[in-house]
């Protein structure tokens with residue numbers, strides 16, 4: 001059942017940041033029934049459930065507090081940077097027309113989201129905006145305080161610049177996030193909305209250098225890597241074999257990139273480099289499931305024990321179950337949760353008889 005979205009796509013990112021969250025997330029009164037003692041573990045941490053909201057829709061501590069209060073037990077604070085970075089111009093979220101699975105290379109028609117109708121899929125294009133650390137660090141501390149026992153806040157971050165400067169900036173951003181006390185870090189390596197440089201996560205050598213630099217700065221807590229969909233299974237194999245010992249898990253997938261046009265065939269999102277943007281929601285579920293299966297197979301074949309956080313197109317408890325069947329240790333939903341704030345509770349209800 002659709003509820004008004006907690007991130008309002010008809011408002012700018014700045015207005016959402018200043019006035020959100022909306023709909024039932026406007027109140028942080030606890031709506032989820034009281035959980036008994038935590039029954040599951042995420043990266044060794046006791047949790048009520050291994051379900052939550054990935055990096056993106058939880059813009060600040062008010063959004064995070066509302067998500068925790070609604071029973072999303074794993075919450076990722078939207079990706080931050082080591083310095084203030086503006087958001088791409090409005091609009092940043094459009095509904096897309098695609099009734100089936102998105103094909104790689106497909107062009108999609110987009111239009112404004114309708115007020116009270118949940119889209120199956122959307123495109124999002126923000127450019128990884130960030131408040132300066134002086135603002136987001138204390139806010140991340142506030143977000144952390146809203147976690148109850150059995151709930152985990154994850155701090156997502158990204159490095160800026162090119163070459164060695166970018167490697168150093170990933171390490172700087174990781175340290176700034178760790179200073180807030182968040183128990184788990186996540187490096188975003190897969191943002192599709194930053195021009196046409198190609199996705200960072202496909203450059204295994206560079207990621208290895210980034211992870212080494214992060215690990216020098218932060219030694220004492222789990223590190224997840226946020227990945228895009230790897231079409232090339234051999235490339236994924238090389239990536240996993242190189243990185244698996246250095247990190248604690250992989251979160252997959254970020255959005256799939258596609259060309260997005262309006263009803264007249266013109267670029268739908270204004271500005272240079274925004275002809276291609278990230279697609280999320282039901283239409284990319286196949287890709288998230290495929291990555292989860294591939295990661296799980298590699299883990300088994302190589303006797304590895306990294307965690308897999310599955311996401312992409314989780315709109316219902318059945319989608320959550322499909323990810324767990326594919327090998328995910330935890331599951332997250334961005335688009336689905338935005339329009340269904342009861343999703344965590346619905347999934348808990350379905351899963352309560354399965355979890356030992």
Ligand SMILES: Cc1cc2nc3c(=O)[nH]c(=O)nc-3n(C[C@H](O)[C@H](O)[C@H](O)COP(=O)(O)O)c2cc1C
Nearest residue numbers: 054055056079188253254280281312313333334335
């Ligand atoms: C509004 C919105 C903002 C997002 N911003 C980020 C971000 O800052 N960092 C990131 O790693 N992923 C970001 N994402 C991608 C999501 O974390 C997720 O990987 C993707 O949306 C696929 O999941 P879904 O189909 O459940 O939406 C964003 C997604 C949405 C919908």
